[in-house]
Amino acid sequence: MATKKQQKADSFIIFKLKNEYFAINVKKVIRILEMQKITEVPESPIYMKGVINIRGDILPVLDSRIKFGMGEVEITMTTCILVLKIIGSNNKIIKIGILVDNVDEVIQITEQNILPPPNIGEAYKSKYIIGMYNDDKKLIMLLDIDKLLLTNEIIYLNENKSEIVNV
Amino acid sequence: MKKYLQNFKDEANKLLNSTEEQLLLLENDLINEELIASIYRGLHTIKGVAGMFDFKNVAKIAHKTENIFIAVQDSKIAVDEQIISIVYDFVDYVRESFSEEEGSKILQIQGKILTDNIDKITTIFQANIDTENDEKIDKTYYILFQPDINFDERGINLETVFSVIESKGETIRFEKPTQGEKIITKFYLFWEYIIVTNIPEKNIAEEFFFEKDEIKIVKLSDSNILKNKKFKKKIEELNSSQDKINIEELKKNIYEYKTIKQKDKKKIKLHTKQQQNETDNKEKYDLIKSISEYETARISVNAKQLDELMGFVSELITTKEAINIISETITNNKLTQLAENLEKISRNIQNNALNMRLIPLESIMLKFKRLVRDLSHKQKKEIIFKTDGTDTELDKTIIDRLAEPLMHIFRNSIDHGIEPPEERIKLGKSRKGKIKLYASHESGNVIIQIHDDGRGINPELIRKKAIEKGLIKSDEKLSKKEIIKLIFTPRFSTTNKTTSISGRGIGMDIIRKKILDVRGEVDIDSEVNLGTYVTIKLPLTLSIVDTLLVMINNNNYLIPKHLISRVSKISKKDLETNNKKAFFNANKIVPVIKLIDKFGEKQQNKEMYQIVYVLRKEKNYALIVDEIIGDHQAVLKPLGEMFSSNKNFSGASILGDSSIALMIDTNKLIKKINS
Numbered sequence: 001m002a003t004k005k006q007q008k009a010d011s012f013i014i015f016k017l018k019n020e021y022f023a024i025n026v027k028k029v030i031r032i033l034e035m036q037k038i039t040e041v042p043e044s045p046i047y048m049k050g051v052i053n054i055r056g057d058i059l060p061v062l063d064s065r066i067k068f069g070m071g072e073v074e075i076t077m078t079t080c081i082l083v084l085k086i087i088g089s090n091n092k093i094i095k096i097g098i099l100v101d102n103v104d105e106v107i108q109i110t111e112q113n114i115l116p117p118p119n120i121g122e123a124y125k126s127k128y129i130i131g132m133y134n135d136d137k138k139l140i141m142l143l144d145i146d147k148l149l150l151t152n153e154i155i156y157l158n159e160n161k162s163e164i165v166n167v
Numbered sequence: 168m169k170k171y172l173q174n175f176k177d178e179a180n181k182l183l184n185s186t187e188e189q190l191l192l193l194e195n196d197l198i199n200e201e202l203i204a205s206i207y208r209g210l211h212t213i214k215g216v217a218g219m220f221d222f223k224n225v226a227k228i229a230h231k232t233e234n235i236f237i238a239v240q241d242s243k244i245a246v247d248e249q250i251i252s253i254v255y256d257f258v259d260y261v262r263e264s265f266s267e268e269e270g271s272k273i274l275q276i277q278g279k280i281l282t283d284n285i286d287k288i289t290t291i292f293q294a295n296i297d298t299e300n301d302e303k304i305d306k307t308y309y310i311l312f313q314p315d316i317n318f319d320e321r322g323i324n325l326e327t328v329f330s331v332i333e334s335k336g337e338t339i340r341f342e343k344p345t346q347g348e349k350i351i352t353k354f355y356l357f358w359e360y361i362i363v364t365n366i367p368e369k370n371i372a373e374e375f376f377f378e379k380d381e382i383k384i385v386k387l388s389d390s391n392i393l394k395n396k397k398f399k400k401k402i403e404e405l406n407s408s409q410d411k412i413n414i415e416e417l418k419k420n421i422y423e424y425k426t427i428k429q430k431d432k433k434k435i436k437l438h439t440k441q442q443q444n445e446t447d448n449k450e451k452y453d454l455i456k457s458i459s460e461y462e463t464a465r466i467s468v469n470a471k472q473l474d475e476l477m478g479f480v481s482e483l484i485t486t487k488e489a490i491n492i493i494s495e496t497i498t499n500n501k502l503t504q505l506a507e508n509l510e511k512i513s514r515n516i517q518n519n520a521l522n523m524r525l526i527p528l529e530s531i532m533l534k535f536k537r538l539v540r541d542l543s544h545k546q547k548k549e550i551i552f553k554t555d556g557t558d559t560e561l562d563k564t565i566i567d568r569l570a571e572p573l574m575h576i577f578r579n580s581i582d583h584g585i586e587p588p589e590e591r592i593k594l595g596k597s598r599k600g601k602i603k604l605y606a607s608h609e610s611g612n613v614i615i616q617i618h619d620d621g622r623g624i625n626p627e628l629i630r631k632k633a634i635e636k637g638l639i640k641s642d643e644k645l646s647k648k649e650i651i652k653l654i655f656t657p658r659f660s661t662t663n664k665t666t667s668i669s670g671r672g673i674g675m676d677i678i679r680k681k682i683l684d685v686r687g688e689v690d691i692d693s694e695v696n697l698g699t700y701v702t703i704k705l706p707l708t709l710s711i712v713d714t715l716l717v718m719i720n721n722n723n724y725l726i727p728k729h730l731i732s733r734v735s736k737i738s739k740k741d742l743e744t745n746n747k748k749a750f751f752n753a754n755k756i757v758p759v760i761k762l763i764d765k766f767g768e769k770q771q772n773k774e775m776y777q778i779v780y781v782l783r784k785e786k787n788y789a790l791i792v793d794e795i796i797g798d799h800q801a802v803l804k805p806l807g808e809m810f811s812s813n814k815n816f817s818g819a820s821i822l823g824d825s826s827i828a829l830m831i832d833t834n835k836l837i838k839k840i841n842s
Binding site: 037040041042043045051052057058062089094095096152 | 481485722723765766767804806807810818819821825827828
């Protein structure tokens with residue numbers, strides 16, 4: 001039985017935005033980059049920070065805090081760029097960098113330990129969340145990053161979250 | 168095998184294209200024997216390879232079609248419209264068979280219709296063929312297959328070769344090592360076959376389309392001599408030997424059997440013919456070789472690999488630029504020299520790689536010749552289609568994306584332009600309409616002009632329609648040219664009728680958009696009753712663009728050079744007086760676009776600004792930037808889907824110091840500001 005459980009475990013990368021913890025399946029992560037100069041692309045959606053040069057290719061960079069309705073990422077020593085591959089329309093793979101405050105750690109989460117996504121609050125927010133995971137110290141929101149990044153809207157994730165925390 | 172299949176499809180497509188081309192010629196010259204022979208060979212080769220790759224239905228129908236051409240060559244039937252249509256249908260059928268699953272329902276139905284049509288023709292000359300059916304009896308041949316030394320490097324699968332030969336009938340194969348002097352030039356093994364097959368003698372050579380000096384076929388008998396036990400025993404004896412079979416000796420043995428056989432079988436008539444077979448075959452080899460021999464100086468490369476190469480070249484250029492910067496800051500003679508060398512080499516590689524991507528316009532012309540033919544037939548119009556300068560080369564990406572707009576242009580010409588023959592005669596025009604495509608180079612651009620001598624565009628009708636649609640005001644004064652250009656407006660259409668061909672009212676708009684997408688321009692001019700000219704101006708290549716590097720609020724931007732008309736400067740004071748929105752230049756209004764206000768946070772304390780004048784639709788616009796830095800050869804990269812809503816930029820390029828400059832899409836930017 002024990003081995004079976006382990007088979008269902010997935011690795012997630014935990015990162016911090018403001019005071020909240022989020023997780024993305026490591027399969028989605030190509031690499032983690034240190035903060036670098038981002039070339040602004042004027043007149044783009046406000047959450048699109050701009051583009052960076054990554055080994056001769058142009059990589060779009062998104063401010064995840066703006067996207068998730070949590071203000072703006074303040075550049076500090078720990079700020080970094082998570083390079084992700086997401087599945088776009090027509091099943092095309094899109095590479096995108098997201099700015100996060102801090103990358104925490106990579107943990108294994110077994111399927112049984114994932115709590116269902118909160119159904120409190122507006123329904124459309126919970127569709128961007130795979131589920132919740134309760135670490136000893138912190139509550140982590142597992143994100144459906146493909147869906148989240150592909151909408152043009154700003155999704156106020158933390159409003160929802162605070163409600164869950166309160167429950 | 169998959170790889171071979173792709174190769175096969177590529178080759179087969181070449182064959183189909185050339186067959187189609189020959190058909191177009193044959194249509195105007197129904198008795199041209201050379202063309203007939205050439206189409207026949209094409210069909211034959213398609214049949215052969217289709218059989219080899221298990222496209223059974225294709226092979227079957229090819230065989231039937233081929234029979235028609237055999238009959239034609241034997242003067243049993245004359246080429247007519249019907250036959251030509253059948254071959255066209257066949258070509259289409261084969262194309263579809265390659266792109267779809269062979270078993271698909273539609274294909275099966277198509278195959279059946281085609282077969283029925285072929286059979287109808289076949290019955291016309293069937294009687295004649297029946298009388299010669301004796302050719303269908305089994306004969307025995309000797310085949311020597313001795314490949315060249317580099318055989319195994321050519322990617323030919325021996326098993327495929329064998330299966331081709333062995334599929335033709337009853338065979339005995341001998342595998343022997345090459346000996347003596349031949350070992351220097353020939354493959355270390357060679358093969359001998361005794362084959363019994365009912366393939367007509369005159370076709371036997373073509374059934375095995377290998378290099379002519381690698382294969383030798385000799386007829387041994389007009390009957391199946393493997394049935395003869397004595398002969399079989401003789402063959403078995405030969406098998407134990409490592410030497411080449413002595414044909415003369417073998418033949419002596421056969422003649423004995425043969426004379427007996429002849430008494431039994433009366434069917435064998437074509438006795439005199441057999442003596443001839445060697446020379447006969449030799450001629451055929453030459454023919455086969457001429458069709459299978461594509462220019463050996465060319466090799467085909469996967470387009471994807473070319474794209475990759477371009478990617479590496481752009482990295483090389485970026486690295487080169489970085490080294491240039493370093494060599495300028497560090498004064499070291501050796502380094503400077505090396506950097507200069509690198510500059511030269513990378514420029515050569517870049518030019519070379521770009522040239523590799525260039526393909527002649529001719530490569531898509533066939534499609535249009537066919538289109539013009541089919542549509543004019545359908546609409547009972549008579550049209551002569553002429554091309555000139557189609558050897559003009561363009562980047563493959565551009566050619567690929569050009570096919571659709573060109574298609575619309577041709578459709579418009581046929582559907583709306585060229586009149587039916589009766590109408591043309593009434594107008595005093597020649598019965599046949601003309602459509603001409605002319606391509607040429609002009610100062611770094613390629614110009615394609617399409618002209619038809621049809622009705623032309625009536626500016627009054629356009630005007631009326633435009634007013635109806637609310638595109639212009641009823642009292643608006645416009646030149647004839649301006650009116651005609653209105654047909655590029657989205658959803659503008661002069662026909663109310665929507666046919667399957669054109670007239671959906673999106674045609675001209677799509678044409679313009681598609682051509683703009685490849686950074687081209689399109690222009691139209693027309694004269695009532697004289698016809699219409701469509702002129703397309705295209706860049707040679709898309710991947711590398713000559714640009715001007717400018718600085719706006721500490722960020723780098725690029726402006727495509729071909730759109731810049733001139734540059735100048737302006738002081739802050741002049742720019743800010745009356746909050747200037749436009750300049751007057753030679754009595755023309757030049758709108759001012761302050762990119763310094765639009766892009767990024769504006770710098771304070773600047774005294775001078777630079778102006779870059781760009782053209783859009785023959786009108787100048789003044790872009791205000793902070794600084795002009797200089798020329799930059801930009802390797803353009805897309806910004807990607809995440810920025811798809813941002814129309815200001817058409818891509819980005821990496822500069823020598825590995826920073827990024829965004830390429831301003833001035834056309835879209837101005838359009839957005841105007842609206």
